Amino acid sequence: MPFVDPNMVWYHTLARPPLVPPDAVFGMMWGILYILLGISAVLVFHRGVDKTRQFAAWLLGVQLVLNACWTPVFFGMHNLSLALAVVVLMLAEGFFMHRAFAKQSRWAAVLLWPYWLWLGFATYLTAGFMLLN
Numbered sequence: 850m851p852f853v854d855p856n857m858v859w860y861h862t863l864a865r866p867p868l869v870p871p872d873a874v875f876g877m878m879w880g881i882l883y884i885l886l887g888i889s890a891v892l893v894f895h896r897g898v899d900k901t902r903q904f905a906a907w908l909l910g911v912q913l914v915l916n917a918c919w920t921p922v923f924f925g926m927h928n929l930s931l932a933l934a935v936v937v938l939m940l941a942e943g944f945f946m947h948r949a950f951a952k953q954s955r956w957a958a959v960l961l962w963p964y965w966l967w968l969g970f971a972t973y974l975t976a977g978f979m980l981l982n
Contacts, residue, residue, distance in 0.1 A: 859927060866977025882967055885960045892957035893950050905949035912946050915939045919971075929979035936975045940968045 857872070890909060898906045915938055923932035943965045951958035 860924065863978055864981035866974060866981060869974060869977075878967060882964045886964055889950060889954075889957040889960040892954040892960070902953060905946070905953060908942065908946040908949050912939065912942055915942060923975070929975065929982060933972070933975045933979050936968065936972045940965070940972050943968050 893905055894902060915935055919932055919935045919939065922928050922935055943961070947958055947961045947965055950961055
């Protein structure tokens with residue numbers, strides 16, 4: 850990843866909160882979570898985006914944009930406070946996305962639980978890095 854790889858030395862100099870997993874876990878987890886998010890989106894949007902699904906589609910788009918912003922903010926800018934703000938927005942917005950998906954498909958909502966739980970863990974980690982550094 851263009852922002853992560855060149856900044857791993859910086860990342861490893863940071864004081865770490867408890868429970869930080871090994872580096873390899875992050876890539877593996879995000880891969881799994883994106884697959885679950887994709888399957889969830891297929892369950893919601895397989896009939897297209899009509900008026901009842903527009904808000905869910907908008908929330909998914911916002912979630913993906915926020916997700917794309919966190920890495921450059923944390924690793925590229927080294928701005929831990931802004932990274933915390935981004936991940937808190939992701940967590941809150943993920944709650945609303947979960948509710949919107951649940952209105953369309955129970956299974957889509959179930960598949961989002963690991964994503965939302967990981968966002969909670971990512972919020973804890975980001976807050977820990979910010980407070981310790």
